[in-house]
Amino acid sequence: MRRRGGGRTVRGWRVAAAALVVAALAVGCRPVTVTGTGGADDRSGRHLPTTAAPAPDGGPPTTGRPTPPVSQERTRRPAKPVQPVMAAGSHGSQVRELQARLAQLGLFDRSPTGYYASVTAAAVRAFQRQQGLPATGAVQPSAWSALRSRTRQPSHAELYPPTTKPIGTPDPRCMTGRVICISKRSDTLAWMVDGRVVSAMDVRFGSQYTPTREGTFAITFKSRHHVSTLYHSPMPYAMFFSGGQAVHYSSDFAARGYSGASHGCVNVRDKRKIAALFAAAEKGTKVVVHR
Known part of the structure; x- marks a missing residue:
């Protein structure tokens, strides 16, 4: 025979258990349905984020979403053009050194001037072709390095020669005694004593209609402030050697250079040098005009 108190206890436990189940459902402890890799949705339609899983190689966690590919190609910037060390229009001591070094290689047949123009550009192109470099006519760093490695440091006389062209x-007629040695080939006059060049200067000659005579002569007459009786033009420091032909200073030559010509005389454009020569050369001094 059961006890009433005991029956009530069993039934009470069952009622309590059922109440716990109902309470659990009421607070939302329900299973979720996964609808994709991007997360989960509960039955009310709310999106539930998924928990990221660690990457197998120890990298950043994976979320299941596809990772956009990383481009391996880097954007390359165009290389900056190499600036030339010197080019047409440059001037100064470095250009003078360039010309002197090119002259050592026989590529520049004039005396250094310090001005980079067409003649210098042509000499640079010749050197670049010899070295297998682009013949641009402008001195790039590679060409300047190659030139310096193949030549020696120019002397002061090579950098600042007395004449525009080498003497x-x-x-041979100029190698003994005191001689005014004049070269039509180099357009130069050299004052020589016993085969040694004491001074040198640029000169120009007469045109094809009034050519300067060639040969061996001697100074016959000197005139410090001479004026031509034929052309009425001043001829300072005139030293006559063949009839009316003389060596003298020419202001026209100093101003215009080789764009003009004389009427047969030997024009000098450096007034200081011709004045010194006028003082040193005496009447009877040998004068040789040659090619």
Whole structure:
């Protein structure tokens, strides 16, 4: 025979258990349905984020979403053009050194001027072709390095020669005694004493209609402030050597250079040098005009 108190206890436990189940459902402890890799949705339609899983290689966690590919190609900037060390229009001591070094290689047949123009550009192109470099006529760093490695440091006389063009080999007639040695080939006059060049200067000659005579002569007459009786033009520091032809200073030559010509005389454009020569050369001094 059961006890009433005991029956009530069993039934009470069952009622309590059922109440716990109902309470659990009421607070939302329900299973969720996964609808994709991007997260989960509960039955009310709310999106539930998924928990990221660690990457197998120890990298950043994966979320299941596809990772956009990383481009391996880097954007390359165009290389900056190499600036030339010197080019047409440059001037100064570095250009003078360039010309002197090119002259050592026989590529520049004039005396350094310090001005980079067409003649210098042509000499640079010749050197670049010899070295297998682009013949641009402008001195790039590679060409400047190659030139310096193949030449020596120019001396002061090479950098600042007395004449625009090299004097060249003196005529054999100029090698003894005191001689005014004048070269039509190099357009230079050299004052020589016993085969040694004491001074040198640029000169120009007469045109094809009034040519300067060639040969061996001697100073016959000197005139410090001479004026031509034929052309009425001043001829300072005139030293006559063949009839009316003389060596003298020319202001026209100093101003216009080789764009003009004389009427047969030997024009000098450096007034200081011709004045010194006028003082040193005496009447009877040998004058040699040659090619």
